[in-house]
Amino acid sequence: MVSIADYYAGKNVLITGATGFMGKVLVEKLLRSCPEVQTLYLLVRPKAGQSMQERVSDMMKCKLFDRVREDNPDFHQKIVPISSELTQPALAISPEDVERLTSCVNIIFHCAATIRFDEPLKHALQLNVMATQQLLNLAQQMHHLQAFIHISTAYANCNRRHIDEIIYPPPVEPKKLIDSLEWMEDSIVCDITPRLIGDRPNTYTYTKALAECVVQKESSKLSIGIIRPSIVGASWQEPFPGWIDNFNGPSGVFIAAGKGILRTMRANNDAVADLIPVDVVINLTLAAGWYTAVHRLTFPPAALVYNCTTGGINPFHWGEIEHHVMSSFKRNPLEQAFRRPNANITSNYLMNQYWILVSHKFPALIYDLYLRLSGQKPQMMRIFNRLHKAIGLLEYFSSQDWEWNSENMNMLMSHLSPEDRKTFNFDVRQLNWPEYIENYCIGTKKYVLNEDMSDIPAARQHLRKLRNIRYTFNTLLLVFIWRVFIARSQMARNIWYFVVSLCFKFLSYFRASSTLTN
Ligand SMILES: CCCCCCCCCCCCCCCC(=O)SCCNC(=O)CCNC(=O)[C@H](O)C(C)(C)COP(=O)(O)OP(=O)(O)OC[C@H]1O[C@@H](n2cnc3c(N)ncnc32)[C@H](O)[C@@H]1OP(=O)(O)O
Numbered sequence: 325m326v327s328i329a330d331y332y333a334g335k336n337v338l339i340t341g342a343t344g345f346m347g348k349v350l351v352e353k354l355l356r357s358c359p360e361v362q363t364l365y366l367l368v369r370p371k372a373g374q375s376m377q378e379r380v381s382d383m384m385k386c387k388l389f390d391r392v393r394e395d396n397p398d399f400h401q402k403i404v405p406i407s408s409e410l411t412q413p414a415l416a417i418s419p420e421d422v423e424r425l426t427s428c429v430n431i432i433f434h435c436a437a438t439i440r441f442d443e444p445l446k447h448a449l450q451l452n453v454m455a456t457q458q459l460l461n462l463a464q465q466m467h468h469l470q471a472f473i474h475i476s477t478a479y480a481n482c483n484r485r486h487i488d489e490i491i492y493p494p495p496v497e498p499k500k501l502i503d504s505l506e507w508m509e510d511s512i513v514c515d516i517t518p519r520l521i522g523d524r525p526n527t528y529t530y531t532k533a534l535a536e537c538v539v540q541k542e543s544s545k546l547s548i549g550i551i552r553p554s555i556v557g558a559s560w561q562e563p564f565p566g567w568i569d570n571f572n573g574p575s576g577v578f579i580a581a582g583k584g585i586l587r588t589m590r591a592n593n594d595a596v597a598d599l600i601p602v603d604v605v606i607n608l609t610l611a612a613g614w615y616t617a618v619h620r621l622t623f624p625p626a627a628l629v630y631n632c633t634t635g636g637i638n639p640f641h642w643g644e645i646e647h648h649v650m651s652s653f654k655r656n657p658l659e660q661a662f663r664r665p666n667a668n669i670t671s672n673y674l675m676n677q678y679w680i681l682v683s684h685k686f687p688a689l690i691y692d693l694y695l696r697l698s699g700q701k702p703q704m705m706r707i708f709n710r711l712h713k714a715i716g717l718l719e720y721f722s723s724q725d726w727e728w729n730s731e732n733m734n735m736l737m738s739h740l741s742p743e744d745r746k747t748f749n750f751d752v753r754q755l756n757w758p759e760y761i762e763n764y765c766i767g768t769k770k771y772v773l774n775e776d777m778s779d780i781p782a783a784r785q786h787l788r789k790l791r792n793i794r795y796t797f798n799t800l801l802l803v804f805i806w807r808v809f810i811a812r813s814q815m816a817r818n819i820w821y822f823v824v825s826l827c828f829k830f831l832s833y834f835r836a837s838s839t840l841t842n
């Protein structure tokens with residue numbers, strides 16, 4: 325069978341969501357490991373005052389592309405941005421571009437989505453479901469299409485404990501839902517959203533489940549693969565360890581803990597933390613593209629689903645993550661930490677509320693008071709409120725376990741040549757978690773916060789200063805409480821005198837015995 329790189333040689337690839345976290349890694353890996361690929365067409369929208377060309381050229385300047393740049397300084401010639409707003413009719417692609425794409429595209433990777441957990445249902449439906457349908461319509465007009473790869477999520481069916489590599493019946497017929505919500509005002513949709521999403525935690529997982537059904541409907545006409553990654557984290561090996569560029573999922577939690585802001589979170593110490601490195605997901609995605617295309621004529625007309633998870637193969641737990649994240653940030657501290665990193669996870673609701681009060685709200689109040697007194701704008705309480713909202717949305721995923729069947733991932737691996745297994749490695753049995761978490765934490769420091777590694781001694785010095793402030797504060801607090809207590813209670817005074825005299829007696833005894841032995 326042809327190798328993966330040989331398959332992609334001369335192919336035209338269409339990618340949505342290329343400016344996102346996973347899309348960027350996909351573009352980079354294709355250019356680096358499949359250097360003979362013909363053209364990458366990226367569907368991009370203008371954003372924040374930047375044209376789509378400007379956005380794509382900014383993206384190509386990013387550090388992620390350093391290795392590709394080294395191998396082929398002219399790699400940008402292979403990239404063709406196509407203007408597209410996925411929530412618009414016909415994806416807002418111009419007729420000339422449609423003509424161009426339908427005549428030459430061989431493979432589609434559909435990564436674009438809204439991954440916000442608090443996205444209003446209508447918008448999440450528009451982007452995650454309707455745009456997917458429109459892209460499938462476009463795909464059917466393509467004369468040379470060999471594979472359509474849809475990126476879903478392992479949590480699309482998080483209302484089940486055991487998840488097989490099949491597409492489950494939709495909670496509702498997507499078309500009916502879209503039609504009925506179309507005429508409704510946003511406020512009404514907002515009111516009925518909890519009833520609609522039922523036992524799913526948010527509009528994201530709900531709409532991703534509906535999108536899978538939309539994709540499945542077209543599987544008799546197109547060769548389709550569906551990738552379901554779990555919690556996508558920093559890169560494991562490629563293009564370099566620890567690459568990450570956003571606050572999503574665990575990254576924001578790690579950073580907040582490293583900065584000493586987050587001290588408590590509800591999570592189950594013993595639950596599996598199903599993190600999956602982004603390079604593993606992308607290697608599997610490219611291999612699935614190759615497999616889908618090569619076997620397109622022999623497949624029965626059904627989309628092949630790949631659960632892309634680690635829990636069943638190489639499990640690691642939230643308690644272990646907490647331990648390794650904390651020790652990593654103590655070795656490699658973040659700059660200007662608010663307090664020393666010391667976050668604890670607990671599954672006990674009351675305990676968590678207690679620590680929120682003592683370790684989040686109380687220090688925030690004091691710090692804001694200090695800011696106010698020194699003529700600055702208070703900000704800490706606002707930061708904590710945002711943090712509480714964010715972790716509140718994540719807790720559902722860190723408090724329970726799921727079991728994913730990953731037979732198709734194993735099957736795919738067994739079809740790769742030894743060379744492809746190395747170049748497109750998605751064998752998570754080899755993943756060393758402590759080393760991965762260390763690189764992940766360093767990655768958040770270097771690539772998300774843009775902090776310099778040479779500043780680590782100063783950051784350590786800052787942590788020592790914070791420790792001394794804490795010791796002084798605790799001592800003063802103890803003395804203060806004790807003084808108040810002693811002033812009010814005869815019993816406390818008696819205990820105090822008893823302890824002091826006991827200490828004095830011990831001291832005299834040791835001094836006397838040491839004089840005798842000399
Ligand atoms: C040591 C402990 C170990 C235990 C550790 C347990 C970890 C347990 C992880 C489970 C993880 C499950 C993951 C499920 C698996 C998928 O399905 S993965 C898909 C994942 N999707 C996400 O993670 C999206 C979640 N995020 C959201 O929905 C929204 O960002 C939020 C949280 C509702 C916040 O919305 P918002 O208040 O409007 O804020 P937003 O505009 O997004 O961002 C505002 C600012 O905060 C920053 N920010 C955003 N999120 C965060 C954050 N989480 N933290 C800090 N800053 C953030 C942004 O960068 C932004 O900065 P500026 O640009 O203003 O400078």
Ligand SMILES: NC(=O)C1=CN([C@@H]2O[C@H](COP(=O)(O)OP(=O)(O)OC[C@H]3O[C@@H](n4cnc5c(N)ncnc54)[C@H](OP(=O)(O)O)[C@@H]3O)[C@@H](O)[C@H]2O)C=CC1
Pocket residue numbers: 340341342343344345346347367368369371408409410411434435436437438439451475476477478532552553554555556557572573
């Ligand atoms: N990150 C994770 O942990 C996981 C992600 N996934 C799935 O992987 C895929 C990629 O996720 P990720 O890279 O993290 O997400 P990002 O949020 O980083 O990227 C989303 C991409 O979609 C594009 N997009 C969003 N709205 C539009 C629009 N209206 N028109 C055109 N493009 C749009 C964004 O473009 P722009 O830059 O213009 O906003 C961006 O390129 C998604 O399908 C997600 O569901 C699955 C499991 C876990």
